[in-house]
Amino acid sequence: MEFSEIFQEALSTLTVNKLRTVLATLGIVIGIGSVIALISLGQGSQNAVQNQIQSLGANLLTISPGAQRGGFVSGGQGSANTLTPEDAQAISTSSKITTVANVSPEYSRRAQITASGKNTNTQVIGVTPTYAVVRKVSVSQGVFLTGRDVQEQTKIAVLGPQVVTDLFGEGTNPVGQSIRINGQSFRIIGVTVSKGGTGFQNQDDVVYIPLTTAMKVIFGSTSLSSISVEAKSAAVMTQAQDEIGYLLLAKHKLNLPSQADFSILSQNDILNTASSITGTFTALLSGIAAISLVVGGIGIMNIMLVTVTERTREIGLRKALGAKKKNIITQFLVESIILTFAGGVIGMIVGIIASIIISKIVGLPFSVSFNSVILAIGVSAAIGILFGWYPARKASNLQPIEALRYE
Amino acid sequence: MIQISHVSKIYLTGDIETKALDDVSFNIKKGEFVAIMGPSGSGKSTLMHILGALDRPTKGEYILDGDNVEKLSDDSLAEIRNKKIGFVFQAFNLLPRTTSMKNVTLPAIYAGIPKEKRLEIAEKYLKMVGLGDRMFHTPSQLSGGQQQRVAIARSLVMNPAIILADEPTGNIATNQAEEIMAIFQKLNEEGHTIIMITHEPDIAEHAKRIIHIRDGKIK
Numbered sequence: 001m002e003f004s005e006i007f008q009e010a011l012s013t014l015t016v017n018k019l020r021t022v023l024a025t026l027g028i029v030i031g032i033g034s035v036i037a038l039i040s041l042g043q044g045s046q047n048a049v050q051n052q053i054q055s056l057g058a059n060l061l062t063i064s065p066g067a068q069r070g071g072f073v074s075g076g077q078g079s080a081n082t083l084t085p086e087d088a089q090a091i092s093t094s095s096k097i098t099t100v101a102n103v104s105p106e107y108s109r110r111a112q113i114t115a116s117g118k119n120t121n122t123q124v125i126g127v128t129p130t131y132a133v134v135r136k137v138s139v140s141q142g143v144f145l146t147g148r149d150v151q152e153q154t155k156i157a158v159l160g161p162q163v164v165t166d167l168f169g170e171g172t173n174p175v176g177q178s179i180r181i182n183g184q185s186f187r188i189i190g191v192t193v194s195k196g197g198t199g200f201q202n203q204d205d206v207v208y209i210p211l212t213t214a215m216k217v218i219f220g221s222t223s224l225s226s227i228s229v230e231a232k233s234a235a236v237m238t239q240a241q242d243e244i245g246y247l248l249l250a251k252h253k254l255n256l257p258s259q260a261d262f263s264i265l266s267q268n269d270i271l272n273t274a275s276s277i278t279g280t281f282t283a284l285l286s287g288i289a290a291i292s293l294v295v296g297g298i299g300i301m302n303i304m305l306v307t308v309t310e311r312t313r314e315i316g317l318r319k320a321l322g323a324k325k326k327n328i329i330t331q332f333l334v335e336s337i338i339l340t341f342a343g344g345v346i347g348m349i350v351g352i353i354a355s356i357i358i359s360k361i362v363g364l365p366f367s368v369s370f371n372s373v374i375l376a377i378g379v380s381a382a383i384g385i386l387f388g389w390y391p392a393r394k395a396s397n398l399q400p401i402e403a404l405r406y407e
Numbered sequence: 408m409i410q411i412s413h414v415s416k417i418y419l420t421g422d423i424e425t426k427a428l429d430d431v432s433f434n435i436k437k438g439e440f441v442a443i444m445g446p447s448g449s450g451k452s453t454l455m456h457i458l459g460a461l462d463r464p465t466k467g468e469y470i471l472d473g474d475n476v477e478k479l480s481d482d483s484l485a486e487i488r489n490k491k492i493g494f495v496f497q498a499f500n501l502l503p504r505t506t507s508m509k510n511v512t513l514p515a516i517y518a519g520i521p522k523e524k525r526l527e528i529a530e531k532y533l534k535m536v537g538l539g540d541r542m543f544h545t546p547s548q549l550s551g552g553q554q555q556r557v558a559i560a561r562s563l564v565m566n567p568a569i570i571l572a573d574e575p576t577g578n579i580a581t582n583q584a585e586e587i588m589a590i591f592q593k594l595n596e597e598g599h600t601i602i603m604i605t606h607e608p609d610i611a612e613h614a615k616r617i618i619h620i621r622d623g624k625i626k
Contacts, residue, residue, distance in 0.1 A: 005522070016504065317500045320461060321561070322489020322517040324482045400488075401461045404500070 010335040021339065024303040027296025028343025028383065029350060032376045034289035036351025037358065039372045042282025044355070044364040049274045051365075052203070055195055058234050058267055059101075060134065061241060063087075063227040063248070066263045081223035082252065082261040085211070088227045090251055097243050099236040104134040104228040107214045107221060113207060115167040115179040122163055123206045124181055126214020134230040137208075142175040142190030149210040153217055157186040161194045162204035181207065182218055237266050296343070297383040304336050304391035315395050316403025328396040336388025337381055344380025348373060408568070408600060409435040409458065414467035416453050416623075427453040428464070429623040435602065437568065440595040442614035443604045450623040452573070455604050459492055459571045460484045472568070489518055493562025497574035499554040501546040501561075507533060508542045511561045518565060525564075532560040536590060552583030559590055570594060572603040576610055588613045 014021045065082040088105035091097055107126040112119060131137065132144045144158055157179060159167075168174045174188050186209060195203040215221045231240040241264050248262055249255070308315070315328060352368055359366040416428040427450045435441055445451040456462040457469060460476050461484075469476040472491065476484070488494075493514075501510045511529040520528075533542050536556040546554050555575060562570055572591065576584035592613060595601050605611050619626040 002522075005516070313500070314502060317502070318513070318517075319485060320459070320488060320494055320500075321514045322485050322565075324485045324517070327517055399462075401456050404461070404496075 006330060006334050007338075010331065010338055014335060014338060020303060024300055025339050025343040025346070027299035028293070028340050028380055029296075029347040031289065031293030031296040032344045032347025032380055033351035033354060034292060035286055035379075036348055036368070036372055036376055037355040038285040038289050039282060040352070040355040040366070040368040041358060041362075041364065042278060042285065043367050043369060044359050046275060046278040046282070047367060048364050049278055050271060052195075053267055053271050053274060055136070055203075059231040059237065060267045061229040061231060061237065061244070062265050062270070063229065063244065064263050064265070065223065065225070066261050081221075083224040083227060084222065085215075085224060087248060087251060088224065090247060091227065091229060091244055094247055096247055097240075099232050099240040099243060100229055101232045102130045102134045102230040104128060104131040104230075105211060105224050106131065106226050106228060107211060107219065108225050109214075109219055111182050111207075111218070113163065113167065113179055113181055115174075115177065118167050120163065120166040122160075122166075124214065124218070125206055125208050126211040126219075127208050128211050131208070131228070134228045137195075138193050139190040140193045141173055142188070144190055144192075145208065145210050150212050153212045154210055155184060155186045155213060155217070156189045156210070157181070158190040158192060158208040159188060160192050160204040160206040160208075162202060163207055164191055166205075179207075181209070184218065237268070241266065293379065293383065297340070297387040300336055300339055300384065301387035301391060303339075304332060304388055305394070307335075308332065308391050308395040311395075312398060312403045312406040315398050316400050316406065319398070319400040320404060325396040329392045332392035332395050333385065333388050336392070337384035340380045340384030340387075341377070344377050347380070348376045351376070408437045408472060410468070410470040411458075412468045412470075414457065414464040414469060416450075416457065416462070417465045426623050428457070430467070431620075431623070431625055432467075433618060433625060435600065437600055438595070438598055440591070440601045440613070440615045441603070442611035442617045443602065443620060444606060444608070444611050444617055445620035446606060449620050451604050451606075451620050453623075454620065455571065455573050455602075458602060459494060460487045485517075489514055490565055491567050491569060493565065493567040493570045495555070495558050495562050495570065495572040495575045497577040499546070499551075499558045499578070501554055501557055503547065504545055506543045506545055507538060507549070507557045507560075510546070510557055511564055513561060514565050528564055529560070532563045533557070535563075536560045537586075550583070551579045552586060555579055555583075555587055556590070559587070563594070567599075569600045569602065572601065574605055575603065576605070576607070584610065 063083065085105055088103050091100060092103040105128060108123055110121060111124045112121055113124075127145070128150050129145060129147050137144070139158065140161075142158070145156060148154075149156055159174065159179075164172065164174055167179065168177070173191070175190060176188065178185050178187050180186070192204075192208070209218070229240065229244065231237050245257065245260065245264055249257065249260060252261055254260060318328065355368065356366050411434070412432045414428055414431045415426065418425045418427055431454065443451050443454060453462070457464050460471070463477045467477075471487065474487070476487065479487070502513070508526065508529055511533055512525045515525040515528065530542065533539060536559050538553060538556055538560065541549060541553060546557070549557065555578075570591070575591070576587055579587065588610065591601055591603065601614075603610075603614060611617050
């Protein structure tokens with residue numbers, strides 16, 4: 001019996017009870033669909049995070065204050081006050097540092113901003129002019145702040161485009177107007193170019209003010225929240241990390257790297273961390289979706305078992321007329337594979353459509369990998385074989401007289 | 408051709424043994440037309456299953472064309488049923504929602520005969536049983552007699568030496584039963600060995616020899 005005939009016969013049997021066929025397939029459609037959608041959304045968010053981090057600059061090192069271990073008490077990371085403007089000064093001027101191009105000390109905190117009756121809560125970052133160089137920030141309107149602004153603690157601000165939209169409406173030019181940060185009035189001198197970004201790390205939802213103004217006038221702090229350093233090239237990143245590390249250890253009068261009260265992360269480190277987080281999430285969600293695939297497979301097995309019982313007389317007749325075990329196994333196995341394979345293909349289409357819609361809503365780049373398509377089709381066919389095998393074997397082992405007598 | 412010697416069939420229902428066949432022996436030669444007669448519960452259906460290689464005897468020997476049937480594997484029995492025996496059942500046992508043509512070709516499908524050839528043979532036998540104009544009807548569109556004629560065409564498609572008919576007229580109106588018997592007689596004249604199981608004496612009369620069976624024994 002040629003395969004095309006077996007296929008046609010299986011297809012005509014499946015169309016006899018259409019509703020049942022559709023319902024049996026639905027489990028696989030949902031399973032494969034959710035696996036595809038979640039994998040592609042996971043990949044999309046991973047790409048988004050990578051793009052965002054890479055847009056900050058590949059040669060970027062970020063020095064953060066770390067927990068200082070004194071006795072048994074240790075403060076949380078980032079909460080310590082161990083980085084000072086003098087540290088930043090030392091990194092840019094010390095003769096021991098040979099691989100650093102630019103140093104940008106930063107102090108950032110969230111604050112309430114108001115302007116003409118509207119208000120928003122956003123990230124206020126105290127910076128020096130090198131920030132624009134290190135973080136690749138440019139202005140679309142007005143100018144960025146200058147060294148003189150930092151020296152004189154001027155109350156001027158450069159806004160991110162999201163803040164402009166929130167306070168003044170989209171597309172307006174706020175340069176020359178003023179905003180209030182923690183009750184103090186700041187004149188707007190520029191608006192930055194949009195960098196994009198999503199969720200908690202929206203790089204457009206920021207207000208830049210001079211570092212000295214932020215530390216002394218607004219927030220009253222003597223330590224920095226981070227220092228961004230641009231290495232001379234991507235090749236000397238590790239060397240730069242070492243040089244800065246030993247310099248700061250010496251300055252903080254610490255002997256061993258394990259005692260360090262700061263941490264230095266390269267963009268790669270951050271990228272890896274972020275990737276592993278999104279990767280874990282993707283794996284977790286896909287795992288949950290895979291459970292629904294197993295449930296779908298059990299649904300197929302259930303339907304096939306019912307079919308075998310229902311068609312006992314038919315199986316008996318076929319065996320009486322000369323069908324061998326393998327003929328019966330093939331017949332039922334082909335039916336279950338058609339069910340799951342069709343479910344897999346439909347599920348794949350549904351999953352892709354769902355992930356296009358979701359990525360549009362959430363604002364993620366859409367991506368579907370060839371691998372996940374192959375995976376979906378392979379897995380669905382495998383489920384057909386796995387869960388179709390038992391019913392098919394059961395059918396093939398029926399004795400012809402038992403089956404013929406069956407009412 | 409068929410040698411049944413000391414064949415017994417014992418069914419176990421729980422602890423109770425039922426002897427459906429008790430030490431039965433007989434021979435059937437090529438070209439015979441034999442009717443096996445007996446009341447219900449006499450063991451004639453069991454005998455038919457054994458003769459049809461659908462079941463194996465508990466004891467004794469069944470030699471068909473030199474093969475010891477009771478020693479063969481399930482798949483070998485399937486092949487014997489396919490090539491040497493044509494079945495006609497009381498309840499016709501046609502596949503529902505399937506054309507006469509497709510039903511008739513079924514044994515040929517399992518024999519691996521190419522599609523063109525299958526359809527050709529099926530058409531020949533459907534015409535022979537007088538259903539040349541009903542080839543693409545499904546069983547539900549046919550009368551009982553017509554359905555049984557489809558089943559006869561199906562039993563002939565592999566040109567088997569033996570035709571085994573189990574109460575072939577049991578579900579058919581009397582006038583149509585005569586037509587069916589006429590077909591069997593014609594097949595017998597063409598050289599087919601025909602074994603027919605029945606409890607109706609006037610149907611059994613069409614056979615050349617009658618084997619009576621009662622309580623699992625031949626009388």
